Amino acid sequence: MALQITNISKTYPNGVQALRNVNLTIPNGMYGLLGPNGAGKSTLMRILATLQEPDNGQAQLTDVPYTTTGVIDVIGAKDEVRKTLGYLPQEFGVYPKAKAEDLLEHFAVLKGYDDRKSRKEVVEALLRKTNLWDVRKQKLGGYSGGMRQRFGIAVALLGDPKLLIVDEPTAGLDPAERVRFLNLLSELGENSVVILSTHIVEDVSELCTNMAIIDRGEILLETQPERAIKELQGKTWRQTIDKTALAEIEKDHTVISTKLFAGKTVVHVYSNTAPREGFESVEPDLEDVYFCAMAGHIGNRKPAAA
């Protein structure tokens, strides 16, 4: 099974072009969509989740089991997609006075679990899976952010979705909750398409086998984390400097990123050859890939004329 996205564009009435000609092939398994705030991630997620219409372009689920043609048109056949869709929006609320169990069951009914007994079983399994079983009788208004997020994924997981879309799920979670949440995602089978949109590089590096980097509505790079890191090997260099020396270095080198570490500035630069004195070779990581792609050193974006 795979999700094929072709030439999707979307411009908002206020003139903001959220997506330009997006083409992606998303295979089974976890797929990371990485990009800064405002890159168009959520728009793409909502289009795939049947909530928005693209101006043009196509999206198709292919090789879908239990269907006659094996193909579902995500844009056109909304009702079909919804039957196999799980969606966790970036922002959502709950009925503060409802109990987790009741609300989840409410959604289970909407998801088509017609039989009361088996519906209860599914609800119980999901509550256990998301570790909410003990608090199932509590009002959702009293839930913490992490619990609420877990409740959201429980709703998304109802109906064993073949297409699961999770939009920035880890934003705002504490490290422990984040790990717990990623744990949950990692358990999802290899036989469904899971798209995780995030601006946190670690989310992708920890979970995803495939990924894309998106910025200002454009796909900058479509790759696999491991491969991308490998391709960058030998091209990243590091130096710890004083902040005042940064301007000097930027003049002569292609800076990927600068970071503060214990009050000093750590600067990463991109270079095919070893740069001048003071730089040491550094093992690249996904963050370097991300910044390189954003800066246009690799991928589809032309580097800004220096």
Place this chain on the structure above:
Amino acid sequence: MKSWEIFRFEFKYQAGRWITWLLFIAFAVISIMMTRDGMLSEALHDEFLLTSPFSIAKTTVVGCMFWLLVSAVVAGDAGARDVATGMHPLVYTAAISKAQYLGGRFLAAVAINTLMMLIVQLGIVIGIYAPGVDAELIGPFRISGYLTSFVYISLPNIIFSTAIQFLIATRSGRPMAGYLGSLILFFMAYVVGIFLMLNGHKDLTRYLDPVGLHFILSDLSYQWTTIEKSTRLITLEGIVLTNRLIWMGIGLAALTITYTTFQFAHRTSSTWWWKRKRQQSPTPSIVGVTSAPPVVVPGVYRSFTFGTQTRQTFFIGWTSFKKLAFSWGGGFMLILLPLLTIPVVADQMMSDSIRLVPTTVHALQELTGPIASEFSRWIIIPLLIIFFAGELIWRERDARLGEMTDVMPVADWVPFLGKFLGIVFLLLAFTIMQMLASMTAQTILGYHNYEIGLYLKVLFGLQLTEYILFAVIPFIVHVIVDQKYIGHLASIMAFVVIALSSMFGIEHNLLVYTASPAWSYTEMRGFGATLGPWIWFKLYWVGWGLLLVVVTRIMWVRGKENKFRDRVKLATLRLTPATLSVGSLGMAAIIVFGGFVFLNTNILNEYRTKADSDELSADYERLYSQYKSNPQPRVVAAELNIELYPEQRAIDVEGTYSLENNTGRTIQSIHVATVPGIEIGEMTLSGRWALTLNDNELGHRIYVLEPPMSAGSSAILKFTAHLEPKGFRADGTNTSITANSTFLNLSSILPAIGYQSSRELSSPAERRKHGLAPKPLIPSLYEPQLASDRPSGVLLKATIGTSEDQIAVMPGVARHEWTKNGRRYFFYFTDAPIGDEWTFASAKYDIYKAEWKNPDSSDQVVDIRIYHHPSHDTQLDRMTRSIRASLDYYTKNYGPYPFSHLTVVERPGNGTGLHADMSLVTFTEGVAHWTINKPGTLDLAYAVMTHEIGHQWNAPSARIEGAPVMSESVAWYYGMQAVEASQGRAELLRLLKFMHEPYPFAPIRRGEPLLRGLDPYLSYRRGPFALYILSEYAGDEKINGALRRVLAHHRKPDAPLATTLDMYRELKKSVPDSLHYLLHDLFEVNTFWQLNADRVTGKQTPMGEWEVTLEISARKVVADSAGVETEIPMDEYVPIGVFGPDKSEFELSDEMYLQLHRIRTGKQTITITVPREPNLAGIDPYHMLDVYVNDDDNNIEVVKKDKKP
């Protein structure tokens, strides 16, 4: 400074919103329309100035009501927007105080609302001065009129209403909750107010009225004279002041509660303490990747069939219902309203303060009302439907669960129909509760024949249908508008347009959503033919409902694409075959049922708007009033052959009129007025004649006679008339002929002789509009009366055929009865002339027969027959006793009864009315349900019957000013005498007490004197009181003698018709000169006595007697017709009474002393000695002079005792 910034920001924010501007526009429009349409027509009718403070105040009050309904969003948003949007943590942590924050927000809301009400005032100005208003109605511009309305009415209303809305919004954190505050206030003003009002707690109503509805709309319109209405300013005093203070106090309390309970704190969902023990979120102890075996989610089969979708719909319906039912609003609707229904039903089972048997028919009248006619008591239900529908439609999106819900694999129609079903369930639950409440009220009153079938039919079949049809409106409005507040506003506007459609000039029921002709139900008639048209119209509206449902379904908002253009595009994609077929079904229903209705209302029957009928009346007057003074013969005898076909609701009449020329002049042509809509077959005259004009539309024919009819000669007019309804009309169907019962006045279908002035337009406004010369509502008292103007009376003979199971009734002696061809025939004839109103009735009557023998030596026997519905038999005995007692007293004191029969007929209708024609009295079904709930209470049926029988001794009187005094006042005086003579003084005093109650005829302190009296209060109350007090002062025989002489003189066929002046002359002759001042005060001017017992003390004398000292103050004023009061010095005899402690019958039953004392204006002391210990003492204890019982009830005081000798 900070609060100024908070105020400034809030004001700017709200002023910059769409909804605010929409509201501004709405207020301007409503206010202009009210001024132009509502007030203008009233001003024209009442002839007061459109620029008057009264007119401005009235529009202001209506503006306030409307403001209350639609503007809660302003205060709601100011109070709860921060919480609703999640901004509150930023705001709450700013360095501001509670007072600054709440004060700034509240004042900003008040400011916006003030602007809205200023726009109402502006709208009034535009309404008055924009072109098109009759210049006569515009007086000088006085800013004070606008200012007083604004400052005394609008401003306090705004302040306390905003405070209440603000309180509810800040407490709940939901802007829409402000509406709930509005609904409660509205409920107070409209529902509770009217309820209290009807139960006689008039003052309480005025104090509790939050808007001014009652003290402006009811009190002033009623009490102020035309001149006052044109000029007088509203002042802040008395009840108005108290009311404003009470409500400002409530507003202040709301603000205080807001301030003290508000906290700059994180809002947690409140939990009850016993639930707090619940554990907090259990956090797994291990942080990091866990290797616990994954929980397997069972792969359960899911289904997406139609069956599943239906179950999902019901599931959503049920959860929506639960959500609403357990909300505050739901509790209000399902618990509080039905609880209120119990006393409403129980108390409404009083008709004129006399108890009614609480039959289901009477109870149901209190529970029903159509949506599409002017606001009924249950106006709160559509408003709640609007509120609840909005809450349901926006539920997911308000909780930010919209995206998650929208991606669920459910069909688009499932959430919509589910929510609609939720409203339906709620209405169903409400209806069940209403039924239970009503049955509870019946049980409390000791009535157990619940007639569940009728409840189910009326409440669930008829009333619920109205509500459910209406519930479609907020759904489609919200879905089209897709903005919560604007959706609410638009839904309420839609409701206002539906409810007040006629004000907007839309009359035809096919054009007003949910409108239909009204149904009616009585025990005699059943639904009659009223149900058919109702059903056809409703089926037509169900068609529209389906169409609206389809539009709602395809426009249902799902996903984030909410540009209208995209949604329309999406909507076309949603037109699935199933949706299309539902739409086509709706279309088909509209076409088929609408077509059928249209066929009935506009093709089979002619459709006429009010303007059309006015135009016809105007045409009639323009064309034929020239013949008004042509001499015409009189009908002196009529012979009718009537065939009634109840099942077909048809009637055939073959009539022969004997005409006589007693004008003393030669008659060239006879003018016959036919009734438009009645088919006239043949119409021929005896002798030679030519029909020179035959206008069927307006109903006028001219027969030119050859040779002319000489004075004193006679002629015969023969005709046939046929009436058969063709389907139904736009306003329903004529209920006078139905399968179960027929009741009509034959003059409404039979031809009459001469030009009919009664068909002319009467309202000055309408006459002006059609360019007709102004005409007084009724001719002046001083118009000379000629003997030749009086009608001669008709001898009537009638043969009536009806269906075999019915009995037909007409005035006259019931001579024969026979059956022929499966039909039953009756023959009636009158043995003395009767008037020109011929009552005709036919139903499955039972006849109660009795006789009255004249106690004098004349051997006169009168055959009494009461035709009644078989189950309505509780009043028969008392009615008969009353009739006999009346005949006894009246024949002895006023003159002979000219007929050998007296017929009493029950007619269908739930009211409690009685009506007297010559030799015939009718009563509506409600009278049969009058009951005496405990001994010692007034027997109203008995008393009213003496009054109706009294009408038989009314002198034939002229239709000029004072006419109702000549008939109603005199008949009531007769009745009071008959009651006293037959039932004793105690019963008379009970009757007097009843008559002093402000219902059904509230006292009016203005207008014409009794001699020219027209209104019901003067004719039914002041008139009888005046005659009665005269009889108390001068003795019964003096007054009876005067009335007897009036009757004897004017009964003569050659005498002119009697007027109040004739009666006044005879009274003046009868009473001694010393009472002429009283006669003058009572009849010639409008006099008000104010007689108070300020302090009453009693002291026992050594002899054991009691010396009672009354400190009394007295004054009297005369009010002219404009309401200006002048004090008149008083020096006259007034009754002083002392009463003992025995209250076995009623408060004043132990009368120890009652004598006339000379009383002067001002304070004075009177000392009386009575043999026993006194309890009460006072001046004019029975309110004969000082008739205002409610306003100033200190005529009598408890005696303060000083026991020491």
